[in-house]
Amino acid sequence: MSRAFQSSLPLSRHRIDRDHSSRSDLAVLDALWGSPEARVLVLNRGRALASSGENPSGYDGFGSKPAVTTTPVLAFLAPSLLPDAVLERIAEAGAGGGAESVRLYLGRSLDASGDAAAGSPLFAVTVDDERAAELGSGNWLDLRMVAADLDDTGAGVFTEALAMFNWHGTHTHCPRCGAATLVESGGWVRRCPVQQIELFPRTDAAVIVGIVDRDERILLGSNALWENNRYSLLAGFVEPGESLEAAAVREIAEESGVVIDDPQYVGSQPWPFPASLMVGFIAQVSADDTADLRPDGDEILDLRWFTREQIADPDNGILLPGSSSIARAIIETWFGGPLPTVERA
Numbered sequence: 001m002s003r004a005f006q007s008s009l010p011l012s013r014h015r016i017d018r019d020h021s022s023r024s025d026l027a028v029l030d031a032l033w034g035s036p037e038a039r040v041l042v043l044n045r046g047r048a049l050a051s052s053g054e055n056p057s058g059y060d061g062f063g064s065k066p067a068v069t070t071t072p073v074l075a076f077l078a079p080s081l082l083p084d085a086v087l088e089r090i091a092e093a094g095a096g097g098g099a100e101s102v103r104l105y106l107g108r109s110l111d112a113s114g115d116a117a118a119g120s121p122l123f124a125v126t127v128d129d130e131r132a133a134e135l136g137s138g139n140w141l142d143l144r145m146v147a148a149d150l151d152d153t154g155a156g157v158f159t160e161a162l163a164m165f166n167w168h169g170t171h172t173h174c175p176r177c178g179a180a181t182l183v184e185s186g187g188w189v190r191r192c193p194v195q196q197i198e199l200f201p202r203t204d205a206a207v208i209v210g211i212v213d214r215d216e217r218i219l220l221g222s223n224a225l226w227e228n229n230r231y232s233l234l235a236g237f238v239e240p241g242e243s244l245e246a247a248a249v250r251e252i253a254e255e256s257g258v259v260i261d262d263p264q265y266v267g268s269q270p271w272p273f274p275a276s277l278m279v280g281f282i283a284q285v286s287a288d289d290t291a292d293l294r295p296d297g298d299e300i301l302d303l304r305w306f307t308r309e310q311i312a313d314p315d316n317g318i319l320l321p322g323s324s325s326i327a328r329a330i331i332e333t334w335f336g337g338p339l340p341t342v343e344r345a
């Protein structure tokens with residue numbers, strides 16, 4: 001929908017030229033890796049190494065801000081600062097190597113960010129716990145918690161790298177013949193050496209819907225996996241052979257019994273936990289709806305309509321989605337401004 005909505009999504013920010021044309025030329029990639037401006041983002045178990053001195057403690061698991069605010073900055077290391085074992089693992093990478101054998105080329109930074117200059121070739125690697133202990137001394141950042149506080153470059157490259165390493169971690173072998181695959185094109189392709197087919201990274205579309213009734217209330221649900229006072233929008237994966245709009249109508253009916261008409265696209269955000277693209281909609285309740293809320297009892301345990309006054313009430317006793325989520329951005333679109341933040345002790 002609007003550029004303003006899209007730019008409000010923390011993980012949709014990107015200030016990098018992905019430089020597609022350099023990926024397929026190993027000599028070019030090696031030259032970029034060897035240049036003095038090259039920098040590497042280091043991941044371990046999906047978390048990114050923070051710039052020295054960062055202490056991001058105090059974030060909760062849903063991205064709420066800590067009581068004492070620190071500004072997280074990603075570490076962008078010169079390749080020569082990586083442990084030798086990491087460099088050897090990349091150099092010796094063969095068929096079937098997992099994420100830790102990949103030197104991922106992210107592209108060229110458009111802005112300066114931390115220790116990366118504007119124009120720096122940026123790479124990413126992921127390391128095992130032993131190498132992480134050598135590098136990190138505990139300062140590793142979780143994307144969901146820090147996304148909203150990173151700069152545009154940091155948020156974009158962390159999202160890009162995490163999504164790609166999640167793919168490499170689970171696609172070491174060919175889905176057709178089972179052969180171990182080789183990493184190519186700066187980490188953007190895995191090739192089956194038996195069938196000579198290229199396998200590309202994938203992303204799974206999910207729809208998330210802000211449902212509004214005739215009284216301008218919004219429907220929020222409590223998921224079985226969350227604390228029982230946490231509420232958010234309903235969401236679900238798009239099935240094969242289904243449009244985004246049809247998926248929105250089906251998922252909402254399955255999870256709530258509510259009938260919606262004509263869902264309107266508002267924006268999208270990558271959500272690499274592990275491999276989603278969240279596609280946001282706002283929809284009105286249909287005239288055919290029976291006004292009978294039926295939580296599915298499996299995924300969704302409770303459903304409630306909220307007025308703006310109830311959402312704004314500091315004593316409402318509910319927790320809302322974190323600042324890194326598209327759910328929060330959609331709720332704020334309906335609400336008409338930023339949601340009140342809960343101060344945490």
Ligand SMILES: [Zn+2]
Pocket residue numbers: 174175176177178179192193194195
């Ligand atoms: Zn194969």
